[in-house]
Amino acid sequence: MRRQIVAANWKMNLTLQEGEVLVKEICGGMPALAPHNTVVIAPPFTHIAMVSAGIAGKEQVASGAQNCHHEAAGAYTGEVSAAMLNSAGVAYVIIGHSERRQYCGETDAMLAEKVNLALANGLEVIFCCGEPLEVRDEQTQNQYVEAQLKAGLYHLTAEQMKHVVIAYEPIWAIGTGRTASTEQAQDMHAHIRQTLNAAYGDATATATPILYGGSCKPSNAAELFGCADVDGGLIGGASLKAAEFLGIISAMVGK
Numbered sequence: 002m003r004r005q006i007v008a009a010n011w012k013m014n015l016t017l018q019e020g021e022v023l024v025k026e027i028c029g030g031m032p033a034l035a036p037h038n039t040v041v042i043a044p045p046f047t048h049i050a051m052v053s054a055g056i057a058g059k060e061q062v063a064s065g066a067q068n069c070h071h072e073a074a075g076a077y078t079g080e081v082s083a084a085m086l087n088s089a090g091v092a093y094v095i096i097g098h099s100e101r102r103q104y105c106g107e108t109d110a111m112l113a114e115k116v117n118l119a120l121a122n123g124l125e126v127i128f129c130c131g132e133p134l135e136v137r138d139e140q141t142q143n144q145y146v147e148a149q150l151k152a153g154l155y156h157l158t159a160e161q162m163k164h165v166v167i168a169y170e171p172i173w174a175i176g177t178g179r180t181a182s183t184e185q186a187q188d189m190h191a192h193i194r195q196t197l198n199a200a201y202g203d204a205t206a207t208a209t210p211i212l213y214g215g216s217c218k219p220s221n222a223a224e225l226f227g228c229a230d231v232d233g234g235l236i237g238g239a240s241l242k243a244a245e246f247l248g249i250i251s252a253m254v255g256k
């Protein structure tokens with residue numbers, strides 16, 4: 002059975018103390034997960050050790066990071082490397098989030114380097130893709146997303162792809178309250194799986210989890226996760242409140 006994942010992307014929110022309370026509430030209220038379920042919590046770098054300590058002993062809950070640098074080490078003030086994340090017990094790293102592409106000037110070439118370094122350092126990659134509104138309006142979203150995947154990801158071997166999760170996050174749905182319809186989500190996820198099939202064949206296409214992100218909440222998670230090719234979610238705003246995040250986790254368990 003394909004892995005299903007609900008991942009929290011806290012973005013630049015919560016103090017260490019607020020985060021600690023949230024992790025306790027999430028762990029305390031966690032429903033029994035199915036064997037193929039994983040919950041990931043990706044806080045800011047400063048909170049990673051706290052999250053790792055807070056989830057200790059919970060086998061199906063993993064800590065994540067929101068980024069890593071595209072160089073292995075060196076004079077890059079303020080940056081954090083993939084090797085550092087691995088040494089801090091991080092299991093997953095989000096790469097290519099639209100906010101980093103947009104605000105931090107991350108290019109396809111940089112993202113490909115980040116992916117290589119993350120995998121070389123034993124991290125699981127959550128690779129983000131997704132189109133802006135004007136591309137959706139032009140109905141060219143399939144080509145746009147395919148190009149992002151080819152540039153950032155599809156240079157990997159099938160063996161490396163076993164450590165990659167794809168997250169489809171339409172930019173027009175992020176933090177806007179405007180969720181993709183189940184039809185829009187399923188259509189894109191099926192398209193992404195087709196591109197995987199064309200690049201790697203059926204085994205990789207079938208095994209790779211594809212998460213949805215963008216205004217996912219407890220009230221729409223079950224419907225979205227009910228789509229055949231949606232294997233969980235990458236959650237922003239609703240991951241900052243225990244009750245909401247737990248509601249989304251329950252939707253995954255119930256799939």
Ligand code: 13P
Nearest residue numbers: 010175176215216237238
């Ligand atoms: P929201 O859930 O706040 O729309 O954010 C989605 C996202 O960007 C997760 O990475």
